[in-house]
Amino acid sequence: MDELIEQFAIEARELVQRASDDLMALETDAGNREHLESAFRAIHTLKGSVALFDLVPMQDVLHHAEDLLSQARAGTIAVDATLIDPLLSVIEWVDDSIEAIVETGHLSDAQDKQALRLLGLLASEMTERESDEATLPLTAIPDWAFSLAERFSPSDTSGSTIAIRYEPHPECFFNGDDPLATISRLPNLRHVTLSLKEPFPSKNDYDPFRCSLVIEAVTDGPLSDLEAVFRLIPDQVSLIELPRPDDQPASMATDDPPARLADRQTTMRVDTARIDKLIEIAGELVTAKNGLAPLAEDARSRGDGALSRRIGSSHAEIERLVASLYNAVTQARMVPLEQTFRRFPRLVRETSVKLGKALDLVIEGETVEADREIVENLFEPLLHLVRNGLDHGIELEGERLRLAKPARGRILLRARRRGDQIEIEVTDDGRGMDAEVIRKAAVDRGLLTSHHAAALPESEALLLVFAPGFSTTSEVSKLSGRGVGLDAVQRAIRRLGGTLDMQSTPGSGTTFTLRLPISFSMTQLMVVEVGGERYGIPISEILETQKLPAAAVQPIKEGRAFILRNRTIPLLDLAELLQVPRTRAAVQDFKILVVQVGDDQIGVAVDAIAERAETLTRPLSGLLQGVTGVAGTTLLGDGRVLLVLDLAELIR
Structure with missing residues (x-):
């Protein structure tokens, strides 16, 4: 990609977002001079950037938009919906055009045609405004x-x-x-x-x-x-x-001056690939550091205790420095959720107009920070949940009034930090979900028998909406279908290392709760041996380890179980889960990992428990991407590649 085009795309997206935010703010506070000035500066700067390229239609459209805002600044036209609507259409068109400009260097034919429509829309707006210019008062000046x-x-x-x-x-x-x-x-x-x-x-x-x-x-x-x-x-x-003296207004209202640059955050734009490279180097340092522990053990076994202690001391110091380096680099990748949340006001506004629904979008906690990759990948799942609430959650105004609800619906998008996780809620005050309707839909679609559906508690029945292909609607909406695709949303959140829960009350609304890690940090792994191979399992997934004699394991129906502190624990074999040959002798004692899966404790038998290791887990890519039960890969201190397992997914 041409470097100038690449820089243009970055700045254009920032200016488009700033103009969009300011115009949306003016819609609710038309007298806010600061937002008016900011919107004008954003479009003016964007027009200047476009002038560097052969994008005449876009330059003409932005020039007309700038003229309208210039008249609004001068007080010759009013700031209202008839001004903001066409300007938001221009912003949306520019936003949609950036990708084509990056790929081809010019606008597509479809975007050229839209430019003509927007020019006509802006020209007619200016003509109508000019006809009423004499009746409009002059604006206050700062x-x-x-x-x-x-x-x-x-x-x-x-x-x-x-x-x-x-x-x-x-x-x-x-x-x-x-x-x-x-x-x-x-x-x-x-x-x-x-x-x-x-x-x-x-x-x-x-x-x-x-x-x-x-x-x-x-x-x-x-x-x-x-x-x-x-x-x-x-x-x-x-x-x-x-x-001029003859034009001087009777009173000059006070207005705050533009935000001072001293109050703005001083930042330096750095290519994200450079930060990612630092993360990769930090991961390699972790691997190299892990290689010192077996080296110290080897020196001790050879009888050189002094050398072993020196290596151990160096290992501890390097471990401290690597941890500090890794924490500093991960902090550099942290960005506020605002980068994702700020895309929703315009989307909700446009969609609500199409659906004929009056509603308010409330955003809280947008300053909470998380890893850049998590923030960027949150938009699609959140978009699906918000659209579901818009399309099938919020009722029409007449229906809401009959139910004694406020005429305007409400969608809340809220984020907060809880320890080393972020919690995001998407809540609507719409019609909610009925567990009985969900049970019936599951039976109709063959997901459950009538007997099983009737026996499900209400909380578990609601979770059926996450089953692949589940839907309670017979018609597919152009926007969404309540339940359709929620399994994809759940998978997307799991890929980010998070969970998705839902609560719903018929007539009151629905709340989806996303819990995600703040960053991808170093992981403590337990290395186990199965079928002659080694695998890593996050220690956070393991409740405890047990060594049991073969006689303590009893067959139950088609499976096996054992008793642990007066509790029956099902026993699975990791070799069978991975479909690898078993090397453990039948009479050998069982080495068991006790893990928590949902509300149940389950034992997983392995051939041997080797060691513990602190590593940076890399997600799967290429042909291995999406392999069930494998969370990623890492390198051991001796250079061997280790598959990191997701036991909960394997067991399910």
């Missing part, structure tokens, strides 16, 4: 511009007087920017004021390479000339056209 207007009245010339607030980026010098030189290039400059964003630091804290200036100026130059001067830094500048 305090800083009002202060400049009081001190420097607009000139008597026919040109416009512009108030300028320029807040250079703290690291602007490293970008080759000279703020004072930039200001000196402004035409017809009448006034310049310099101030600091924050109190002047002490001599010890002073950094001559950071810019802390705030520059305010007044000029009689035309707005187009000023925009040309600041074309490369539009996000650092606010330009306000001061009203």
Whole structure:
């Protein structure tokens, strides 16, 4: 991929998301000047980026969208749904077009046709707005511009007087920017004021390479000339056209100035592949570190205790350093869930309009952080759950009123951190699920017999919705079908190392709860031998180990079991589960791992328990991807590849 195109795609997606967030915020708070300015800057910057490529239709559409927002900033048009709807359509079209631009370098034919439709939509909107322009009041201007207007009245010339607030980026010098030189290039400059964003630091804290200036100026130059001067830094500048005396509004409402750059988080964009490479190197260090333990044991067995102790001491120190390195790298991969959650407001808005349902989406806990891979892979399963709630959970307004519910439905998307896990809830206050309806659907689809279905407790009956192909609806919706695909959602969450639960009350709503690890961390494994091969099992899955004589194991029907503390424990053989030849002699004592599967404890017999190891497990890829019962692979200290098993999946 061309490096310039790649950079454009990254920045375009960020600008599209920012504009979308600001427009959605303006829909509920039309008077919020900060969101209006931010939306304008995002579309203005996006238009400038598009100009670098041969994307004339997109540039024209963004130019018209920018004109509409410019009129809204000037107060000549109102900020309402008739303005926001076409602008959101433009944002959605740009978002959909980015992938084609990355792949081909230009817009597809279908996207070109959409550009013509959007141009017509924006042009008609501008025409309608212009016809009512005389009746619309002028907008309030920010305090800083009002202060400049009081001190420097607009000139008597026919040109416009512009108030300028320029807040250079703290690291602007490293970008080759000279703020004072930039200001000196402004035409017809009448006034310049310099101030600091924050109190002047002490001599010890002073950094001559950071810019802390705030520059305010007044000029009689035309707005187009000023925009040309600041074309490369539009996000650092606010330009306000001061009203002439005969246009001065009766009162100037106060408005907060744009967010200062000093308050923004300073970040450095790093290719995710570089972070992944560091994770890989940390994993290799873990493997190399594990090789020191058998080396120390070998030295001890040869009678060289001093050497063994020195190797053991080095092993402990390297183990500490590797753990610190790995924790630091995994922290670098942590991103807020906001990156996924922020995609839902626009989706819910558009879908609710199509379905004719009035509802509110409430998002909580979007600042909770998790590993980048987990956050990126959460969107699809969450999308399915949210669409289910929209399509088949939330009732129509008339039905809700008959049930004495609020006219507007509600979907809650909430995240919180619990220890080393994140918990995400998707809750709707819709019609909920009826366990009896689920039982009947399961019988009709041949998943259960009538007798088994009737014997199921309500909590277990609800879990039938996770069975492959299960659905309580006879018609397939264009959006979703309550129950259809929930097995795929559950598989996706399990691949991320998490679980998915559901609770539902008929008439009150449904809650899906996702529990996932915050990051993919190093795993403590127990290495076992079966059929002459070694396998790893996460110690977190093992409750305890037991060594039993053969006489303690009793046949029960077609299986076997043993008694552990007055409790009957079923016994399975790992060799049979893996379908590998058994090497353990029939009269040999049983070496058993006791594991928890659901609410049951189950014993798993192995040939031998070898050792414990701390490793970084890699997920399966290629031909092995999706193999049942195998969670991933890792390397032992001697360089051998070890398959890491998922016992719960194997037993099921």
